[in-house]
Amino acid sequence: MHSFDMIVIGSGPSGRRAAVQSAKLGKSVLVIEKGRRVGGVSVHTGTIPSKTLRETVLNLSGWRERGFYGRGYRVKKDIAASDLISRLHKTLDHEVEVLEHQFGRNGVKTARGEASFVSPHEIEIVGDTGERSCVRGAHILIACGTRPFRPDYVPFNGTTVFDSDEIVELPRLPRSLAVIGAGVIGVEYATIFSALDVAVTLIEPRTSFLDFIDKELIEEFVHELRDRNVALRLGAAVSSIQLSAEGRPTCRLADGRSVTSDMLLFAAGRVGATDRLNLGAAGLATDHRGRITVDPKTLQTAVPHIYAAGDVIGFPSLASTSMEQGRLAACHAFGLEPPPPPEFFPYGIYAVPEISTVGMSEEEVRKRGIPYECGVARFRETSRGHIMGLNNGMMKMIFSTETRHLLGVHIVGEGATELIHIGQAVLNLKGTIDYFIENTFNYPTLAEAYKIAGLDAWNRMVRA
Numbered sequence: 001m002h003s004f005d006m007i008v009i010g011s012g013p014s015g016r017r018a019a020v021q022s023a024k025l026g027k028s029v030l031v032i033e034k035g036r037r038v039g040g041v042s043v044h045t046g047t048i049p050s051k052t053l054r055e056t057v058l059n060l061s062g063w064r065e066r067g068f069y070g071r072g073y074r075v076k077k078d079i080a081a082s083d084l085i086s087r088l089h090k091t092l093d094h095e096v097e098v099l100e101h102q103f104g105r106n107g108v109k110t111a112r113g114e115a116s117f118v119s120p121h122e123i124e125i126v127g128d129t130g131e132r133s134c135v136r137g138a139h140i141l142i143a144c145g146t147r148p149f150r151p152d153y154v155p156f157n158g159t160t161v162f163d164s165d166e167i168v169e170l171p172r173l174p175r176s177l178a179v180i181g182a183g184v185i186g187v188e189y190a191t192i193f194s195a196l197d198v199a200v201t202l203i204e205p206r207t208s209f210l211d212f213i214d215k216e217l218i219e220e221f222v223h224e225l226r227d228r229n230v231a232l233r234l235g236a237a238v239s240s241i242q243l244s245a246e247g248r249p250t251c252r253l254a255d256g257r258s259v260t261s262d263m264l265l266f267a268a269g270r271v272g273a274t275d276r277l278n279l280g281a282a283g284l285a286t287d288h289r290g291r292i293t294v295d296p297k298t299l300q301t302a303v304p305h306i307y308a309a310g311d312v313i314g315f316p317s318l319a320s321t322s323m324e325q326g327r328l329a330a331c332h333a334f335g336l337e338p339p340p341p342p343e344f345f346p347y348g349i350y351a352v353p354e355i356s357t358v359g360m361s362e363e364e365v366r367k368r369g370i371p372y373e374c375g376v377a378r379f380r381e382t383s384r385g386h387i388m389g390l391n392n393g394m395m396k397m398i399f400s401t402e403t404r405h406l407l408g409v410h411i412v413g414e415g416a417t418e419l420i421h422i423g424q425a426v427l428n429l430k431g432t433i434d435y436f437i438e439n440t441f442n443y444p445t446l447a448e449a450y451k452i453a454g455l456d457a458w459n460r461m462v463r464a
């Protein structure tokens with residue numbers, strides 16, 4: 001039986017980072033991946049496909065130019081599913097190639113097959129054709145991620161009713177789409193398809209959505225969606241879904257209304273992909289959503305040499321944070337004690353328009369009783385915004401009036417997910433409003449919004 005210093009189950013962001021970090025520390029590493037190619041949900045069905053789809057849609061639809069040329073403007077007249085998928089495959093091939101090269105360069109071994117525990121240190125690998133082998137690990141990282149939650153009442157068929165893993169390989173473009181679940185994934189896909197002029201209805205049982213985002217930002221976002229005719233059905237639980245003879249889904253809502261569309265995307269939750277790991281043999285168990293509990297500082301499970309990272313440990317379930325967790329787990333396993341992670345990490349929601357946020361929302365600041373002031377900038381106030389033809393987009397910053405510290409940055413609009421990192425740096429370096437007042441920003445840029453929002457808050461603070 002082959003032995004390794006580190007065995008990683010799953011080659012998504014957390015597994016990949018843990019494997020490479022372990023190898024860089026001179027350890028022998030095996031990554032076991034049951035998928036056809038390495039990369040995980042992130043590369044094959046989640047982050048990268050959805051972001052590639054978004055970029056392709058924005059490019060082919062001419063979305064970014066519509067501020068100048070009107071809503072009817074198109075770069076390509078008849079956009080087909082094949083246009084979207086061909087670019088997707090090219091991007092994914094490139095991602096996989098880079099990852100394989102990274103593993104190869106660092107001497108990380110890979111095995112294709114499904115892993116399950118035989119004992120706390122032994123893993124069985126079952127290949128596609130049923131061949132079995134067993135490996136032993138001094139340390140093991142469970143980085144198996146999640147899969148879409150597929151409740152029985154949803155008639156998934158892969159042609160008109162999809163989960164969020166299937167939607168990336170859409171057979172054709174629908175005229176209308178219903179999306180169940182206004183979480184990050186549902187909102188991203190709803191707005192991407194709406195940018196293609198697909199008639200989208202977003203259905204959410206709760207009366208609000210993306211509750212962790214600053215409310216003022218969500219109001220701005222909702223205003224933009226309504227302006228584009230995205231139908232929001234909030235507070236509307238789905239009581240049943242029926243398919244017509246042609247496969248058109250009709251969602252019957254608990255409030256008595258119904259939504260019929262060409263296609264339906266069910267994007268309400270994911271569950272840990274742990275059911276086939278035989279965790280009992282390792283002395284481990286999961287919660288009701290298949291998730292594993294770890295010590296958040298060390299990423300160790302209840303069995304100290306077994307770590308878990310990425311979506312399988314739950315919140316925040318981002319590729320960005322998963323990578324960091326994988327690296328931290330590997331460092332801890334091999335005796336390095338990295339400093340604790342910074343207090344705040346950014347969220348990026350790649351909807352159309354983008355939303356990004358770091359630090360406390362205004363609601364959170366109020367709840368904590370911190371005296372504060374806000375500053376707001378609209379992208380249409382910036383020269384770069386004029387040049388780009390932006391009609392919308394805003395940045396909001398929140399500062400403590402006692403300490404002048406930056407407490408939170410919230411952005412909706414073009415480039416939000418890139419712009420946020422300036423705010424993140426100031427926030428985690430414990431910077432104050434003075435950074436934005438005293439520093440010069442490149443002109444014309446969207447980053448100038450930081451200066452405008454900073455001055456807006458500063459002027460209010462001075463007046464007060």
Ligand SMILES: Cc1cc2nc3c(=O)[nH]c(=O)nc-3n(C[C@H](O)[C@H](O)[C@H](O)COP(=O)(O)OP(=O)(O)OC[C@H]3O[C@@H](n4cnc5c(N)ncnc54)[C@H](O)[C@@H]3O)c2cc1C
Binds near residue numbers: 010040047143322
């Ligand atoms: C539609 C969508 C969009 C997203 N967009 C973003 C985004 O914009 N930004 C962001 O930061 N995050 C985004 N995410 C979240 C991000 O994809 C996840 O946080 C990330 O992929 C989790 O990484 P992971 O390390 O848990 O592994 P995963 O990427 O979940 O991969 C796990 C791997 O483990 C393998 N595996 C599972 N069980 C076994 C087994 N028994 N044996 C062998 N292999 C196994 C699986 O085949 C899979 O390849 C998105 C997710 C989705 C679904």
